[in-house]
Amino acid sequence: MNPATTVLRTGWTRGRIELRQSFTNGADLFSHFLWPGLMAATMFFIRDLPFGSSGLLLGMLALPSILGMNAATGMISMSQQLTADREDGTLLRAKATPHGMPAYLIGKVISVSGGLLADLVIFLVPAMLIVEGLRIGPGSWPTLAWTLALGLVATLPLGAVLGSAFTSARAQGLIQLPFLAVIGISGIFYPITALPEWLQWIAQAFPIYWMGLGMRSALLPDPAAAIEIGQSWRHLETVGVLAAWAVLGLLLAPVVLRRMARGESGSTVTARRERALQRV
Amino acid sequence: MTTSDKVVLDVGGLRMRYGSVDVLHDVTFHARHGEVLALLGPNGAGKTTTIEILEGFRTRSQGQVKVLGTDPAHGDERWRARLGVVLQSWRDHGKWRVREFLAHLGTYYAPYTTPRIKRPWHPDELIEAVGLTEQAGKKLRTLSGGQRRRLDVAIGLVGRPELLFLDEPTASFDPQARHEFHDLVRRVVGTGETTVLLTTHDLDEAEKLADRILVLNGGRIIADGTAGELAQRIVGEDEVRWLRGGQRFTERTTDSTGLARDLFARYGDDLHELEVHRASLEQTYLSLVRQAESAQEATR
Ligand SMILES: Nc1ncnc2c1ncn2[C@@H]1O[C@H](COP(=O)(O)OP(=O)(O)OP(=O)(O)O)[C@@H](O)[C@H]1O
């Protein structure tokens, strides 16, 4: 068996094992249900609220948008897990093993996206029972699938870059603030066209808005496009922006990750651990 | 033990500088295939630094280093597969289970099997060899300090390394675990395929395991030889104790046999409980370090 096949296979096994671990321990299981559960509860409370005079219901608009937003949180998990794995030496172990780094990364991508898919289902199933007015036809699932796939390729490498750039758990906490701010302006809980135009422009620079838009185009009836920017689902632009982020992330990630891995040694891990202990 | 002439570790004029502080000035030594080397030295002497440079984890400031014929700064994956690494402390992969983790890590080494060395080590055999059979199903983060250390050693061995680095492997072992560890190292080395470089603060361990002992102090190797050779270099003083007229006596001498002969001639039947303690590696080591330190003071 040649090394490339081994890397793919070991990475795949790693991902599967990590995924299983995250569904067989209490703390992880709780976090798998917490966020989707909160979002489903939100759906319940806004399900009957109308959006302006459009005749559309907020719940119906928010369901696909939340799906898109949740998909984008894979970036945060990626970044947090990378930081945690640096802190406890898991990454150094990968470095000490032949082909350990690529296998580690493949495993991470598999476990993060697998966990994410599960979280999406955990949210989607109850939410679809709560919300009315969705249009789910044969075209819905392919659109949903490509939005999700492209969205993950656009966000996961960025998560890896952030995880390598910020070494402490505290810095990881700080990353979440701008992330939440971007969510706030990305038309997730309320249509983006209600915002001032300059904010709309900022939001459109980031992937989250487009992931929400793609999901809405998959699950909402076509007339709902009337309240979007340009009164259209803008598939071309969606693919364009997400692909641009994907290219950026895929170009940046290997460089940043390699740089980060080069700096890992027993003493850096120990020093980081000591710093973390001092803060507590 | 089968020691051939093939040089596995070749270090010459190694320097390491952290910021403006030189930790290693001029470290020079080599290891031949199948040898067990113990690297001794006080806390902060630079043992871990040296080992991590050889493992390819830190970039040296200067000097020549060849590990299995390759410069560790440019080692590829094939090279990496021939090394076993046990760092001074590990606490990674806390959610994984012992057997699951060893079995998984083993798969990385499978492509590097050669006609002479079958990789990896079977997880169940390995778990038994390090005495973790009862913990095989436990999560890593629930292991005790000593159990975790046994696992670290197992991980170092899982790829059947040709060169094994052990940084204070037995620091938290109970006496039995230590004894078993010594047996394990002897067994691994007994196959003739593995060279070992280990650091320890346990001189008894160094004497038992190592073919050769290196003492690192002040950024230099100040001694390099078998335990016996080191003892000869420092003319070790034996300790002689005896009992006479209900009183205890102790004397240090380089000629313990002569002293004993003398005592018998002088006191005959009055002499009781005569004991001769040979100069131990510990005494040799302490006087080596003391000498090196006073030499450093003098040059300052
Ligand atoms: N990353 C680093 N940056 C700066 N100084 C360092 C770094 N790593 C080690 N040192 C310093 O280098 C010296 C040697 O450290 P090293 O860990 O190699 O010692 P050691 O011989 O392994 O000690 P011990 O017996 O305590 O394990 C120490 O003075 C230490 O403070």
Ligand SMILES: [Mg+2]
């Ligand atoms: Mg050390």
